[in-house]
Amino acid sequence: MTSSPRSPGRPRAGIDDEVFAAALRTVDELGYPGATMDRIAAAAGVAKTTLYRRWPSKGALITDCLIHTFGPLPPADDALIETAIRWLAGKISEPGVGAAFAGVFVDAYSDPTLRELLSTRFQAPYLEALQAKLDQPEAEILLLIDVVAGTMLHRMGITGSPMAKTDVTALTDMVLGHFTGGRRSRTR
Amino acid sequence: MTSSPRSPGRPRAGIDDEVFAAALRTVDELGYPGATMDRIAAAAGVAKTTLYRRWPSKGALITDCLIHTFGPLPPADDALIETAIRWLAGKISEPGVGAAFAGVFVDAYSDPTLRELLSTRFQAPYLEALQAKLDQPEAEILLLIDVVAGTMLHRMGITGSPMAKTDVTALTDMVLGHFTGGRRSRTR
DNA sequence: CAAGTTTCGCTACCGTTGGTATCGATACCG
């Protein structure tokens, strides 16, 4: 009684994966503004109205897409911060991901609803995971996230392409220097 | 003969200051997407066609507005990086500036023309100024800019309000730790 | 003063986009 096994009516078709893939493909080809809801729908072989039946806005769709694409933080026994930074850099480099990330971020800049979604559904899990494993106050973890994500997005916005490995290393170095009390963690 | 003292025809009215102020006011009130060219024109007491006669696009107008608002890097005899970071944090906190900054940045994400403008006219002068005073390779200066601006914009995008002083201090600490070889510059 | 030239404000207009409404058809439950 706690959960009805199924509700009446036609069941929803399992199209989420297809839609997410189509969204990333379209964003990669045409950029975030060019990735129209019409075009995403067409690329996914789905009607636009179906998209709006499931996601309240384009931003919400892309946010869901990002959540699905990024998935959980990879496990790291030892060098958590290094691992997380390189993981994020790798994800952002995947086709469409960086542009989608930046685009939804910009949308959220002036849409409180979307900002809430982005903060609660996308960022919060990573915040909690980091907080659980890193013995640091919340403010420091939030700064860590701002620095890492902000830097990569800024770089991609200015240059149009993701960060080079060298710079990712430098960024890692800089962050680690702060979080390990000024000592370098190791020369790798 | 090198320069004609004045060309024939009706001279352009000196409305730039008024337009920039109106743009920031409007962005502050309604956000970047809400700051329509119609509304900016109305707020400045100017026709929309006049705006398009001077700036080729909304992004170009806002970019010019930012250049005008930020002005040159403040002089700093000693603690250049600290001064620059706090100066940037202060500017971004001014009403409308942060949102305008982020908005034009997002536009540039998918508009190569605007990206070029932003990179050449807005970022380049600061890059050169920093490079002249800081004995660092260009890649490091670029990273510095990405980290500082990216972090502040990311924070503002997620929370909706500019960075608190405490966090600016922490960010400064982190950046300085990297640029002074791991040593803190001083306890302030 | 009269041309000539450029900018002004104004209105009207266009294409695109996010998002909505409505429809018959379809797929499930009881």
Add this chain to the structure above:
DNA sequence: CGGTATCGATACCAACGGTAGCGAAACTTG
């Protein structure tokens, strides 16, 4: 079978960035 909810399709709307064309205004030059 009836009820219900989703599907695709079409049509539609308001808003926005940007453009075209106009007569009026403000200059420079003759």
